[in-house]
Amino acid sequence: MRVLKFGGTSVGSAASVLSVKNIVEKAAQEEQVIVVVSALGGITDRLLKTADLAFQGDSQYRKEFDDILERHEKMVQEIIPGGKERFALWAVVSQLLEELRSIYHGVYLIRDLSERTRSTIVSYGERISSNIVATLIEGAEWYDSREFIKTEFKAGKNRLATELTYSLVRQTWSQENTPRISVLGGFISTDADNGEVTNLGRGGSDYTAAIIAAALHARQLEIWTDVDGFMTADPRVISSAYVIPELSYVEAMELCNFGAKVIYPPTIYPVCIKNIPILIKNTFNPSAPGSVIKQSVARDAERSIKGISSIKGTTLITIAGLSMVGVIGVNRRIFGCLAQEGISVFMVSQASSESSTSLGVKDEDRERACQVLDKEFEKEIADGSMFPAQAESGLATVAVVGEHMKHTPGIAGKLFGTLGRSGISVIACAQGASETNISFVIQETFLRKALNVIHDSFFLSEYKVLNLFVCGVGTVGSSLLSQIAQQQAKLKEELRLDLRVVGIASGHNAMFNRSGLNLEHWQQDLKQAPASNNERLREEVIGMNIFNSVFVDCTASPHLPDLYEEMLTHNINVVAANKIAASGPYETYKRLKETAKARGVKFVFETNVGAGLPIIRTINDLVHTGDKVLRIEAVLSGTLNYIFNMLSAEVPFSQTVRMAQEMGFSEPDPRIDLSGKDVLRKLVILCREAGYKIEQEDVEQHLFVPQEVMKGTKEEFWEKLPSLDAKFEEMRAPLAALGKKWRYVATMENGKASTGLKEIPLGHPFYELEGSNNVVMLTTDRYNKYPMLIQGYGAGANVTAAGVFSDILSLA
Numbered sequence: 035m036r037v038l039k040f041g042g043t044s045v046g047s048a049a050s051v052l053s054v055k056n057i058v059e060k061a062a063q064e065e066q067v068i069v070v071v072s073a074l075g076g077i078t079d080r081l082l083k084t085a086d087l088a089f090q091g092d093s094q095y096r097k098e099f100d101d102i103l104e105r106h107e108k109m110v111q112e113i114i115p116g117g118k119e120r121f122a123l124w125a126v127v128s129q130l131l132e133e134l135r136s137i138y139h140g141v142y143l144i145r146d147l148s149e150r151t152r153s154t155i156v157s158y159g160e161r162i163s164s165n166i167v168a169t170l171i172e173g174a175e176w177y178d179s180r181e182f183i184k185t186e187f188k189a190g191k192n193r194l195a196t197e198l199t200y201s202l203v204r205q206t207w208s209q210e211n212t213p214r215i216s217v218l219g220g221f222i223s224t225d226a227d228n229g230e231v232t233n234l235g236r237g238g239s240d241y242t243a244a245i246i247a248a249a250l251h252a253r254q255l256e257i258w259t260d261v262d263g264f265m266t267a268d269p270r271v272i273s274s275a276y277v278i279p280e281l282s283y284v285e286a287m288e289l290c291n292f293g294a295k296v297i298y299p300p301t302i303y304p305v306c307i308k309n310i311p312i313l314i315k316n317t318f319n320p321s322a323p324g325s326v327i328k329q330s331v332a333r334d335a336e337r338s339i340k341g342i343s344s345i346k347g348t349t350l351i352t353i354a355g356l357s358m359v360g361v362i363g364v365n366r367r368i369f370g371c372l373a374q375e376g377i378s379v380f381m382v383s384q385a386s387s388e389s390s391t392s393l394g395v396k397d398e399d400r401e402r403a404c405q406v407l408d409k410e411f412e413k414e415i416a417d418g419s420m421f422p423a424q425a426e427s428g429l430a431t432v433a434v435v436g437e438h439m440k441h442t443p444g445i446a447g448k449l450f451g452t453l454g455r456s457g458i459s460v461i462a463c464a465q466g467a468s469e470t471n472i473s474f475v476i477q478e479t480f481l482r483k484a485l486n487v488i489h490d491s492f493f494l495s496e497y498k499v500l501n502l503f504v505c506g507v508g509t510v511g512s513s514l515l516s517q518i519a520q521q522q523a524k525l526k527e528e529l530r531l532d533l534r535v536v537g538i539a540s541g542h543n544a545m546f547n548r549s550g551l552n553l554e555h556w557q558q559d560l561k562q563a564p565a566s567n568n569e570r571l572r573e574e575v576i577g578m579n580i581f582n583s584v585f586v587d588c589t590a591s592p593h594l595p596d597l598y599e600e601m602l603t604h605n606i607n608v609v610a611a612n613k614i615a616a617s618g619p620y621e622t623y624k625r626l627k628e629t630a631k632a633r634g635v636k637f638v639f640e641t642n643v644g645a646g647l648p649i650i651r652t653i654n655d656l657v658h659t660g661d662k663v664l665r666i667e668a669v670l671s672g673t674l675n676y677i678f679n680m681l682s683a684e685v686p687f688s689q690t691v692r693m694a695q696e697m698g699f700s701e702p703d704p705r706i707d708l709s710g711k712d713v714l715r716k717l718v719i720l721c722r723e724a725g726y727k728i729e730q731e732d733v734e735q736h737l738f739v740p741q742e743v744m745k746g747t748k749e750e751f752w753e754k755l756p757s758l759d760a761k762f763e764e765m766r767a768p769l770a771a772l773g774k775k776w777r778y779v780a781t782m783e784n785g786k787a788s789t790g791l792k793e794i795p796l797g798h799p800f801y802e803l804e805g806s807n808n809v810v811m812l813t814t815d816r817y818n819k820y821p822m823l824i825q826g827y828g829a830g831a832n833v834t835a836a837g838v839f840s841d842i843l844s845l846a
Contacts (some may be wrong), residue, residue, distance in 0.1 A: 035252045036061060039070040039220060039243035043260040044317040045163055046075025048112035053317050055171050057258065062173070062215050065253070068207070069174070070220040070243040071167050073159025074109065077102065078236075081134075085155050088138045089147040099138055103131050106162055113170055123169040127162050134158045154231045160219025160239070168217035175213040182206050183223040183242060185232045190376065192225070192232040194245065203249035218242075237298030244312075248304035255305050256313045257297050263314045263325030264289065264296050267342045271482050272489050273549070274496055274532075278341055280326045282437050285340045286312070288471045291380065292343040292433035302327070333438050338445055339492045340436040342485055345380065347397040348429040350462055350475055353407060354390035355420030365391065371410040377403050381431055381473050383462040392462045394475060400425050429461065430478040433471050434488060440469035450474075452491045455634030456581055457605030458484050480579065487581035497530050500846055501548075501580045503537035503606075505571065506588035507560065509698055509831035510611055510838065514588060517839050519553040531846050536583075537575060539566045541591075546574045572597055576604050584842060587612040588835075590701065602629040602637060609841045610639040611834060616722070617642070617715035620729055623722060638841040643670060643716045644808045644828045646837030652824060653723045656814055663724035665813035665821075666782040670716040672806030672829025673700040673707040674778040679805060681766060681776075686759035692752075699806045699829040703748055708739045710778065713789050717780040720810070726785050736790030738778075769793060775801055799823055806830060 038061060040054050054071075061067050073081075080102055087095035106127055114120040137155060141147050160179070168176035182202035185192040207216070220239025223232045234241045240257060247255040263277040264286065281289075283306040290299040296314055305312055312327040358364050365384075368391060372379060381394030395403050407423040414420035439445045446465065449472060453460060463474040476484055490499055502518075504511055518533055525531045534550040544566035545551065545559060552559070564570070571594075575585060584607040587594050595615035598608050608630070610616070616623055616639045630637035640650045653663060669675050676699050677690040685693075691708070694700045700707050714733050721728045743754045769776065777800045779792045794800045803809050808828025813821040827833045 035066045035068070035250060036254050036256060037068045037070065037243050037247040037250075037252045038256045038258060039240055040072065040167075040258045040317065041239065041260070042072040042075040042078070044258050045071055045073075045167065048109060050317055051109070051113050051167065051170065053320070054167060054258070057317065057320055058171050058174075058215060066212070066214055068216045068218070068243075068246055068250075068252075069167065069171070070218055070239055070246065071160065071164050072220055072239040073156075073163050074105065077105070077159045077163070078156055081156050081159055082152070084138060085141060085147055085152060088142040089145060091142065091145060093142075095138055095142060099135060102134075106131065106166075109166060113166070119169060123165065126165050130158055130162050130165075150230055153233050156233060157219075157222040157231050160222050164217050164219035171215055171217065173213065174215040174217045177206065177216055177218040179218045179220070179222050179242060180224045180231065183234070183245065184226040185223045185234070186226050192223070192234075194223075194234065194241075195226040198226055199245060200249040203246055207250055234300075235298075237301075240298035240301040241304075244301040244304040247310050248308045251308060252310055254311050254313055256315055257301075258315050258317045259296065260316065260318060261296065261314075262316045262319055262322040264294065264327075264341065266340075267485055267489050268293075268344070271485050274499070275489065276496065277322070278325050279323065280328065280331045281340050282331050283327055283329065284470055285331075285435050285437055286327045288433060288435040289341050289343045292431065292435075292471075292473065293345045294341070294343040296325075331437075333441070337492065338436050338439045338442040339434055339488075340438075342488055343433050343435070344481060344485060345394075345396075345431045346478055346481065348431045348475060348478070349395050349397050349400040349403075349425050349427045350392050350429055351395060351400070351403055351407070352390055352392045352424045352426075353411070353420070354424070355411075355414060356389060357414050357419030358391070359389050367410055368393070368407065371406050372403060375402060375406050377406065381462075381464050381475070383464045383475075392475075394431050394462075394473075397427055400427060426461070428478050429475050430481040431473060431475050432481070432484055432488075433473045434492075435471050437470050439472070445469075446472055448491070449488065451634075452487055453484060455605060456483060456487045457603075457633065458487075483579050483581045490582060497526055497532035498846055499532045499534055499582055500842065501534050501536045501583045502586055502842065503539070503546075503571075503575050503583065504535060504586045504588065505539045505594060506591075506611075507538065507540045507557075508588070508702075510834045511588035513831045513835035514586070514838050515553055515556060517835055521839075522553075529846070531843075533842070536578065536580060539571055541589075542566060544570060544574065546578065548578055548580055568593055568597060572600060575601065575606065583607065584609055584845060586610075586838065586842065588838060590614075598626055598637070599629055602626065602633055602635055605633050605635050607636045607845050608638070609838060609845070610637075611641045611838050613639075613642045613712075613715045613719065615639075617718045617730065620722070620727055636845055638844065639719070640841050641834050641837035642719050644810065644824070644826075644837075645672070645830065645834040646840065647808060647810075647824055647826050647828060649720070649808075649810050649824050650723050652822070653720065653812070656812070656816075657723070657725055661814045661816045663812060663814050664784065664818070666717070666720055666724065666780070666810065667800075667813075667821075668717070668720070668780045668808070668810040669777050669800055669803055670713045670780050670808055670810070670828065671707055671710075671778055672808055672827070673704070674713070675803055675808070676806040676829070678776040678778070679803075681762065683763065683767070686756070687762040688755040688759050691755060694806075697806075698831050705744050705748070705751055709744060710735055710737055710789050713778060713780050717782060717787055717789060720780075721782050721785075721787055724782075726782070728785070728787060732787060734786075734788040734790075736788070738791045777803065799825075 045051050084095050084098040168174045184195040184198045186195045220242035221233050265275045267275040269275040287302050315324040316322050377399045379393045383392045404423040411420050458480045461475045465472045537546040543560050543563040545563035585601045587610045626637050643649050673694050676694050680690040695704050773796045774793045777794045780789045806829040809825040811821045
């Protein structure tokens with residue numbers, strides 16, 4: 035025997051009810067089935083709303099009732115063919131609706147709405163829906179739940195009269211002529227003593243199905259709903275959430291208690307003790323395998339955490355005082371007074387010193403809970419040995435659930451470390467000795483970010499996600515976006531990495547979308563986007579509060595680095611092709627590095643020197659492993675190297691500069707390259723990464739272009755530049771005759787730094803440096819007699835973009 039329960043969404047429309055018919059009739063071909071149905075989708079709320087209107091003396095209740103009647107009439111007309119069958123069904127349904135109309139009218143006249151009357155009113159939803167479904171399904175027989183689901187009034191609530199109910203259920207289905215298909219309404223019940231209509235509470239239809247399954251020792255309980263099964267997290271918050279194939283009763287109970295609304299929590303207990311599996315299925319996608327809840331499940335070697343759930347609207351109430359320490363009975367008084375007032379506490383966190391206890395309650399219970407606690411400890415508060423209850427709202431509670439967490443060391447450490455690196459502060463936490471559930475309270479504004487980062491970090495997501503904000507769409511930025519677009523699918527497939535560009539900004543416009551921007555036509559979209567400035571970037575990037583976020587600066591802007599510190603402070607990684615921050619004032623450089631370290635994020639700028647060459651990373655590796663950099667000699671300007679390689683009797687100096695710009699090797703304003711400013715910045719960065727405290731002013735510069743040529747506008751510069759051609763040729767010719775070449779070399783030795791044009795003889799490592807290549811020669815304690823040489827392309831949009839891309843991937 036199987037028990038199938040169909041919720042309100044499953045019987046919410048004619049199409050869904052017809053799907054129920056197909057599912058049940060197919061199941062009945064294999065074995066006997068009992069079908070439990072809820073009221074038509076949304077009807078229970080409408081019934082209660084209409085009751086409240088009648089109670090308030092609002093004649094609008096009549097229109098609400100007419101809508102309810104029309105909804106049921108339309109359902110009958112759409113799913114039951116005309117003729118005797120429909121006529122007979124409508125006779126039953128219309129009689130029930132007339133009874134309901136009379137009750138509403140009575141409430142309206144006498145302005146009385148007792149709990150008994152309210153329970154009677156809501157019972158009509160399931161009584162009508164179950165009659166409709168029983169008529170629709172061929173061979174089905176209708177049963178009245180009120181005859182065998184019994185309750186008793188205890189501790190202010192209607193509770194299941196378990197033994198009596200089980201006995202009556204067995205009697206009902208023990209007869210030999212019980213049908214192949216039985217249909218009944220869930221949720222509704224009657225008092226065991228006086229027979230008055232009661233109910234099992236909202237979500238009680240699940241509970242009804244579990245009670246019947248347990249009483250009859252069913253082979254399986256099936257809960258048919260509108261989702262494919264238990265999800266690892268709320269898919270409305272985490273798009274990568276997926277169905278959990280199987281989970282234990284304990285795991286399911288924990289997830290349900292903390293907000294997962296797949297099944298009503300009390301449903302699990304009756305079938306758990308009888309070891310009856312629960313199958314969660316989707317009425318609208320019956321071919322999906324669903325989720326199985328059972329006694330024990332196989333351990334997943336990769337995933338110790340089974341799922342994440344959360345409760346919004348949390349208030350944390352803290353009771354504190356020195357009189358609590360070592361005093362027996364304080365907690366009994368706390369929970370006793372709250373229970374007496376019907377206030378539910380779903381999380382408890384207590385200091386080991388016993389000086390304070392924090393309780394998680396719903397926001398709506400905040401004021402009442404504080405009043406009750408202050409009254410209970412009125413004497414202690416008056417004499418100063420305890421403080422009044424303190425409440426903090428605007429919070430959310432998150433539960434990380436998995437039975438196999440107890441077999442995996444370090445889960446809690448990884449969890450809180452992950453949250454910390456994302457800038458999420460844990461206000462209170464709790465974990466039982468079973469280690470099945472780790473619960474913690476955070477600011478509600480960080481809930482989405484917390485859920486996503488946990489889901490991502492604990493392999494619950496199919497892909498690890500990096501959310502990128504790309505600033506600058508010049509040659510480097512555009513090339514980067516093109517490379518990302520080309521590699522996205524491959525990275526997903528091979529590295530399970532989802533690179534999601536959630537923001538793109540130029541000097542004029544910026545656009546953002548936390549779900550990811552379309553990279554196929556970003557140029558057109560960006561032109562239509564709102565204006566961009568530092569203030570908007572700050573608000574959008576920080577305000578999005580998205581997990582695993584990376585701020586990528588592909589500009590040469592002197593102002594954008596002003597945002598770096600704030601980004602890092604908000605746990606946003608920074609990848610910079612922009613050299614301003616790392617080469618600016620030493621204190622700024624130091625502060626950014628320290629902020630990144632303190633916040634557990636990365637400040638990466640490998641492409642500041644050598645484009646895509648692993649120069650900074652290599653220096654870091656040497657220093658971190660105990661080596662000391664004694665001397666740096668480097669050709670760091672691909673632009674200048676290209677210029678002096680191309681310089682010849684046929685190609686004058688001014689033309690080589692023009693060629694470098696056309697090839698994309700130089701800065702937009704080539705004077706930055708010719709001034710040696712770019713090399714100066716790069717040398718400062720290398721020295722700092724090697725462990726030396728150095729400012730730009732400390733570097734001795736030997737410039738080769740007169741200042742009078744460099745002054746003025748860019749157009750004036752281009753006009754004056756040819757005046758240097760004859761002088762450069764006059765110096766170049768004898769140099770070439772000696773077999774030497776010019777190289778603009780940056781040098782650091784024992785903390786002293788300089789830049790300048792040097793004559794390089796044949797046989798020197800720098801002599802054969804071609805095109806726009808860079809080369810760095812490192813002399814260290816270890817690499818002393820034979821220095822380390824790093825050489826390759828050091829300029830160009832594609833290689834620089836590839837270097838930025840590599841920095842981004844290193845964060846994953």
